[in-house]
Amino acid sequence: MANPADVALILSxxxxxxxxxxxxxxxxxxxxxxVAMVVDQAARPQVGVPPLKNIYLSSEFDDYIAFTxxxxxxxxxxxxxxxxxxxxxxxxxxTSSWDKVFETGLLVRQHxxxxxxxxxxxxxxxxxxxxxxxxxxxxxxxFSRATAPNENYAREVMELFMLGRGNYTQDDVKAAALxxxxxxxxxxxxxxxxxxxxDNLQVQFDGSGAYAGPLNxxxxxxxxxxxRTQYQKIIDAIxxxxxxxxxxxxxxxxxxxxxxxxxxxxxxPATITSLATTFRNSNYEILPVLSxxxxxxxxxxxxxxxxxxxxxxxxxxxxxxxxRLSNFDFFWSYLFVTGQQPFNPPNVAGxxxxxxxxxxxxxxxxxxxxxxxxxxxxxxxxxxxxxSKDPVTLALNAMSIYNASDATIAVMTQAAATQxxxxxxxxxxxxxxxLSPEFALS
Amino acid sequence: MRKPDKLPHAITRRTFLKIGGxxxxxxxxxxxxxxxxxxxxxxxxRRLVVIEMNGGNDGLNTVIPYxxxxxxxxxxxxxxPPAQVLKIDNMWGLHNSLQNLSKRYTQGHVAIVRGVGYTDxxxxxxxxxxxxxxxxxxxxxxxxxTGWVGRMLQYLTLSASPMAAMSLYPTVGPMLVxxxxxxxxxxxxxxxxxxxxxxxxxxxxxxxxxxxxxxxxDSPELAAARQGMSDSVVxxxxxxxxxxxxxxxxxxxxxxxxxxxxTVLAANDWIRIIHLPLPLDHDTHADxxxxxxxxxxxxxxxxxxxxxxxxQKNLLDQTLIMTVSEFGRRVQLNGSGGTDHxxxxxxxxxGSSVNGGLYGDxxxxxxxxxxxxxxxxxxxxxxxxxxCAWMGVDPxxxxxSGTPYAGLLTA
Numbered sequence: 063m064a065n066p067a068d069v070a071l072i073l074s075x076x077x078x079x080x081x082x083x084x085x086x087x088x089x090x091x092x093x094x095x096x097v098a099m100v101v102d103q104a105a106r107p108q109v110g111v112p113p114l115k116n117i118y119l120s121s122e123f124d125d126y127i128a129f130t131x132x133x134x135x136x137x138x139x140x141x142x143x144x145x146x147x148x149x150x151x152x153x154x155x156x157t158s159s160w161d162k163v164f165e166t167g168l169l170v171r172q173h174x175x176x177x178x179x180x181x182x183x184x185x186x187x188x189x190x191x192x193x194x195x196x197x198x199x200x201x202x203x204x205f206s207r208a209t210a211p212n213e214n215y216a217r218e219v220m221e222l223f224m225l226g227r228g229n230y231t232q233d234d235v236k237a238a239a240l241x242x243x244x245x246x247x248x249x250x251x252x253x254x255x256x257x258x259x260x261d262n263l264q265v266q267f268d269g270s271g272a273y274a275g276p277l278n279x280x281x282x283x284x285x286x287x288x289x290r291t292q293y294q295k296i297i298d299a300i301x302x303x304x305x306x307x308x309x310x311x312x313x314x315x316x317x318x319x320x321x322x323x324x325x326x327x328x329x330x331p332a333t334i335t336s337l338a339t340t341f342r343n344s345n346y347e348i349l350p351v352l353s354x355x356x357x358x359x360x361x362x363x364x365x366x367x368x369x370x371x372x373x374x375x376x377x378x379x380x381x382x383x384x385x386r387l388s389n390f391d392f393f394w395s396y397l398f399v400t401g402q403q404p405f406n407p408p409n410v411a412g413x414x415x416x417x418x419x420x421x422x423x424x425x426x427x428x429x430x431x432x433x434x435x436x437x438x439x440x441x442x443x444x445x446x447x448x449x450s451k452d453p454v455t456l457a458l459n460a461m462s463i464y465n466a467s468d469a470t471i472a473v474m475t476q477a478a479a480t481q482x483x484x485x486x487x488x489x490x491x492x493x494x495x496x497l498s499p500e501f502a503l504s
Numbered sequence: 505m506r507k508p509d510k511l512p513h514a515i516t517r518r519t520f521l522k523i524g525g526x527x528x529x530x531x532x533x534x535x536x537x538x539x540x541x542x543x544x545x546x547x548x549x550r551r552l553v554v555i556e557m558n559g560g561n562d563g564l565n566t567v568i569p570y571x572x573x574x575x576x577x578x579x580x581x582x583x584x585p586p587a588q589v590l591k592i593d594n595m596w597g598l599h600n601s602l603q604n605l606s607k608r609y610t611q612g613h614v615a616i617v618r619g620v621g622y623t624d625x626x627x628x629x630x631x632x633x634x635x636x637x638x639x640x641x642x643x644x645x646x647x648x649x650t651g652w653v654g655r656m657l658q659y660l661t662l663s664a665s666p667m668a669a670m671s672l673y674p675t676v677g678p679m680l681v682x683x684x685x686x687x688x689x690x691x692x693x694x695x696x697x698x699x700x701x702x703x704x705x706x707x708x709x710x711x712x713x714x715x716x717x718x719x720x721x722d723s724p725e726l727a728a729a730r731q732g733m734s735d736s737v738v739x740x741x742x743x744x745x746x747x748x749x750x751x752x753x754x755x756x757x758x759x760x761x762x763x764x765x766x767t768v769l770a771a772n773d774w775i776r777i778i779h780l781p782l783p784l785d786h787d788t789h790a791d792x793x794x795x796x797x798x799x800x801x802x803x804x805x806x807x808x809x810x811x812x813x814x815x816q817k818n819l820l821d822q823t824l825i826m827t828v829s830e831f832g833r834r835v836q837l838n839g840s841g842g843t844d845h846x847x848x849x850x851x852x853x854x855g856s857s858v859n860g861g862l863y864g865d866x867x868x869x870x871x872x873x874x875x876x877x878x879x880x881x882x883x884x885x886x887x888x889x890x891x892c893a894w895m896g897v898d899p900x901x902x903x904x905s906g907t908p909y910a911g912l913l914t915a
Contacts, residue, residue, distance in 0.1 A: 214628050227645050366725055401675035408675070410630045414649075418676065420729045422666075423689045425736035429698050429712075436701040467721065473714035480707050490704065494711050499729035 064093040067464035071365050072356065074462045074504050075324050076100050076144040078137045078377040081384075082443075082460050101356045102349070104144035107177040110136055111170050119254035125166035130404045131394060133173075134373075138380055138387045144352065148180040149173070150373065151323050153405070154412035156191055156223055158200040160405045167260020168196040169405050184316065184346040188224070188297045193265050195247055201410070204247045208273035211239035216296075218410050224300050224312045230280060237279040241286060241296040244272030301346065305338065313338035317351055322415055324352075325360050326367035333358065365465065366503040369419040372402035372427075374504065379431050379496050382461035384440025390431065400427050420502050432496035436489050447488030454478060457491035463500045470498045549661075550822045550895050551769055553778045554653065554679065555803075557829040559787030560629065563849030564832065564869075564878070565796060566602070567616055571595035574869045582792055582837050592616075596862060601800035604808035605852070612860035613811070614852060615912045619864045620887055621848035621880030625831065625873075629787070629845070632830035636884045637679040639903045644678060652888050652902055653777050654682020659897040660776060662686070666735045667742065669777040670768060672761045677779050685731075688739050692764050696743025712737060746771055750816070752809045757783040759806035766813040769823065776895070786829065792842040811854065824894045824913075825854040828887065834877055835869060847873065848880035851887060857894070857914050864909070882909070 066089045073080035073088070088096050112132040115121035137146060158172055172194050179187035191197050197215070198204045206212035216238035220230045249262040267290040274288030282299050286292045303311040310318075317337035321329040337351055344350045355361065370378070376393050380386070387393065397403055400423075402413055418424070443460060447453045454474045458466050474494050481487040495501060565582065569575045570589040589597035590606040598606045608614050622641070626632050631643070638644040639652025647655070653669055662668045668686040671677040680687035690696070700708050716734035718727065749763025758780075765778045784799045807825070814820040832849025848867045865881035873879050885906030889899035893908040 213626075214630075217628070217631070227643075366723060369725065369729070399674050409633070416649075417685075417728050417732075418681075420725075420732035421676065421685075421688070422732055422735035422739040423675070423695070425732050426696065426698065426740055429708075429736070433698065433700050433708075436704075467719065467726065469717065469719050470715060473711050476714070477707050477711045489701075490707070493701070493704075493708065497708070497712060497715065499715050499726055499733055502729040502732070503725050 064089050064091055064096050066459070067365070068093060068362055069096055070459070070462050070464050071362070072096065072100055074374075074378070076104070076147055076356075077140070077142060078146060078150075078374060079140050079142065079381045080378065080462050081140045081381050084140045085459075085462075097356055100143055102353050104148075104181055104349075104352075106182075107142070107145040107149045107180055109133070109149075109170070109174045109177045114166055114170075114260075116167060116258055116260060118251040118256050118258050122160075122164050122166065126160045126169075126405065127394065129166050129170060130397075133404060134377070134393060134397075135387055137373075138377055140381070145177075145180050147324075148348070148352075149177050151320070152176045152180060152187070154407065155319060156187075156197075157407050157410050157412045158196045158405075159407050160403075163196045163199050165196075165260055165263065166405075168199070168263060171260070172196040173405075179348075181349050181352070182347065184341075184348055185297065185301055188219075189294050192219070192242065192293050192297065193245060195263055195265050198245055198247055198265050203242055203245050206239065206243045206245070207271040208240055208243045209271075211236070211243045211273075213239045215239075216242055219296075220300065222410055222412075224315060225303075226310055226315045229310050229315075233278075234280055237277050238296050240273040241277055241279065241284070242293050244268055244270075244288075244290075245293075246271075305335075305342075311338070313341040313346075317341055317355075320351060320355060322368075324355060325358070326364045327415065330360070333360065366500065368415060368504050369417060370502060370504045371413055371415070371419055372397055372400040372424070373404065375400075375419075375428060375502075376431060378462060378501075379428075379435055382496060383435040383438055383492055384443035384460070385435055385438035389438030390434055392434075393431075396427055396431055400424055425502075428502070429497060432493045435496060436493045439489050439492055443492070444485055444488045447491065448484040453488060453491055457488070457495045458498075458500075460492060461495040461498075461501055463495060463498065466498065466500050470500055474498075548822065549773045549776065551776055551778070551819065551824070552653075552891055552895055553765065553780065553823060553825040554891070555825065555827045556677070556679075556779065556781040557784070557786050557803075557827055558629075558633070558781055559785050559829075560632075560831045560833055560845055561786040561799075561827075561829045561849065562788060562792065562796060562833040562843055562846075563618075563620075563829075563851075564835065565792070566599050566800065567618060567850035568597050568599065569595055569866060569869070570597050572869065578835050578869050579837070582841070582843070592862070599796065599800050601797050602804045604804050605854075608808070608811065608854065609860060613856055613858060614854050614860050615858040615909075616850055616852055616862050617864040617882065617887065617909060617912075618850045618862065618866040619848045619878070619881035620851050620884060621831065621878070622883055623880065625847040625877065625880070627831070627845040627875075629830055634678075636828055636830050637677065639885065639888050639906075641885075641904065644681075648683075650682045651677070651679035652892075653679045653779065654684070654687060655902045656892055656895060656897050657682055657684045657686055657777075659901050660895060662776065663772070663774050665742075665772075665774040666731075666738055667774050669779065670775045671779040671781070672765060673779075673781050677781060680777070680779055688735070690739070690743055690764075690768075691761060693743045693746040693748070693767070696740040698740060709737075742771065742774070750809075750813050752812065754805050754809070756802045756806055758802050759809065762806045762810040763813070766810060766817065766819075769814070769819055770817040788833065788842045789838065789844060790842040792837075807854070815856075820856045822857075823855055824857060824891065825852075826887070826891055827851045828884070832878060835872060836876065846877045848878040853890065853912060859911055859914055863912055 069088045070085045112128045114125040201215035202212040203215045213235050217235045248266045251258045272288045277284040280299050284295050305311050341351045450456045478487050568589050570586045571594050576583050588600040591597040634643040637651045638647045640647040667688050669680045671689045676687045676689045746767045753759040753763040768775050788795050833843035833846040838844050867878035885903050889906035890908040892899040892902050
């Protein structure tokens with residue numbers, strides 16, 4: 063029988079919507095079985111799409127809101143798991159944003175691409191992402207010719223997506239820019255106001271804009287033939303870098319990002335080396351890394367080590383109250399106010415994993431969501447709380463909090479004593495659990 | 505057909521609420537928190553207002569060398585006709601939308617610095633914004649992920665409050681991030697309102713206070729979470745006790761934010777730096793004439809009542825307003841009636857403590873850099889050094905290099 067606290071931990075890290083029912087279900091299993099089910103057997107995410115208006119230059123905001131709402135609602139599902147967390151991990155790392163790309167249809171297409179490779183092969187993900195229309199537009203490959211190469215994607219693919227600062231030179235940026243040049247996007251409607259099919263927006267390759275010739279890149283001599291798939295040589299060259307002491311290659315960079323997202327912010331170098339070796343040896347398949355990651359001793363001791371980001375917060379509040387997302391009909395404004403608008407990160411660096419999510423304005427926004435949950439709490443859960451001998455612990459567990467501090471328990475116990483009505487008591491306890499400092503941490 | 509490069513514009517809550525049809529959730533009138541005194545001396549300490557013109561405002565059409573014939577040679581048909589330019593002297597003038605600012609200039613309250621940029625310019629919004637905000641030529645990652653204002657806070661004598669700098673935006677800007685923290689974000693006083701369930705405000709507030717108590721057994725993360733809760737009590741109380749903005753502001757997003765900013769600055773001596781990313785899109789790849797006309801008019805129309813408001817509140821002498829922007833724009837127009845990302849630009853320092861006038865060597869319009877862009881004569885680091893000097897902080901403590909513009913500040 064697995065420890066429910068451990069089950070709650072792995073569920074809150076691998077799922078957006080960890081319910082008590084699911085914790086109880088999995089606690090009946092052996093821990094190794096839990097990990098196998100939740101990690102090794104994780105399902106590929108399936109991105110759904112609502113009908114979009116697709117009226118060029120005038121329905122973009124409506125379509126963006128529609129897709130965002132649809133996606134958040136899709137994620138409010140306890141049966142989804144690691145595949146969807148990985149989808150959003152990639153979205154936060156390999157960023158594009160609505161407010162530059164502006165056509166929701168292209169963001170949908172990119173999201174489906176990330177979903178396809180979420181648990182799959184990273185090399186192929188990077189191949190396809192380089193020529194994904196949303197990305198081509200977002201980082202200006204659409205305007206890059208060998209005679210006037212645009213360096214934006216070339217730099218960001220190394221700085222933010224694959225290698226990290228300091229592991230390449232400005233000459234490498236220029237060389238990569240040459241290697242990536244020659245793409246554009248065709249199919250835009252000629253006038254605003256026209257209904258259009260975003261499938262018509264396609265990335266095109268124009269050989270006359272491509273570079274042909276030798277390229278010295280990351281210490282490797284490449285020969286570019288001026289052809290449509292030569293951009294893959296740049297990606298391959300990044301992945302071909304050999305590790306050496308103190309030098310980060312792509313494998314170290316990616317596994318470090320994964321460790322920080324799923325475990326804690328201070329990985330041991332030996333752990334990173336080991337995970338990176340796994341990643342390289344699997345020819346850049348993600349799942350073997352994840353299988354190793356969640357089995358590290360570091361994982362089980364990392365409870366409370368990372369600040370929840372707003373998307374996690376709002377979905378956990380809904381799950382924790384046993385409520386429906388429709389009870390929180392202003393969840394989008396919560397995400398806007400807290401600065402994690404889906405499909406619209408503030409810049410190419412995405413949404414950092416740090417203390418900012420614990421700050422004053424974040425707490426105020428969460429307080430309003432918690433107060434909303436008070437009335438929306440599920441009847442079944444209220445009944446359980448009413449009957450329970452230890453409703454404080456039950457309320458905390460509902461919010462995926464195990465091993466709360468004595469201080470938090472004392473505060474909640476004292477507050478509960480002010481409510482003579484057991485229903486009101488249960489609701490208040492859930493609200494306070496969602497407000498507790500432990501709730502802000504995963 | 506090439507689509508114009510669109511740029512992040514801050515969708516203010518007002519615009520968002522209008523568009524989305526969502527209920528004014530976070531603006532629901534809530535209950536005040538327990539009484540929290542905010543009476544403290546608002547005068548005597550220096551303030552800084554940093555106005556961020558995201559997107560890369562075209563400096564060449566903002567501070568205009570109308571007396572230089574090459575301006576018309578290189579910029580026609582985007583050039584502003586001499587008859588429309590608000591003239592400063594025989595050579596220079598301001599964009600016609602800056603009516604109030606040009607009057608302020610004649611009063612000596614406006615210092616204009618031309619040619620501000622960077623010796624190794626990059627044409628990426630993200631990259632250059634990163635450099636400007638970090639106050640570091642290699643960006644935030646080279647500065648411990650801090651911003652220049654965030655670092656500057658360490659050298660100010662601050663109040664005991666947990667708040668010292670405020671971004672008028674949903675989240676704290678990277679410019680304000682620093683080792684002390686002490687940066688908050690808000691866009692109106694109603695951001696402090698909390699819609700507690702009926703009859704439970706007192707109980708929940710007491711619980712929050714309990715949660716916020718520091719505890720020796722806490723992990724660093726839990727301690728940080730408690731600190732955020734503690735700060736939220738202070739922020740909420742501060743915001744809900746602010747009066748409404750003064751009358752005299754027009755109805756625009758920028759004016760709303762500046763009206764709010766004036767109430768923040770007047771409340772007490774807590775907030776020393778205000779950061780305002782303008783809710784305007786300056787990235788004029790297309791349709792530049794019309795868009796800049798509107799943008800600058802909104803800015804001008806909001807700045808003047810703000811300056812008057814500060815004057816009335818006896819704050820103008822201690823307040824310096826400055827503009828920043830990640831870059832200017834190309835000299836030559838593109839094919840879409842606009843200009844693409846460029847380099848050097850002009851920026852403003854506004855206040856009763858500036859020596860008004862023109863500063864900075866203006867870039868040549870004909871001797872351009874190898875990319876065909878304006879060559880800068882000073883750096884964003886010099887602009888930021890000037891702001892540090894204003895606040896009484898040695899710029900060398902905050903920035904890797906940079907020199908305040910000689911004679912720009914009166915003291």
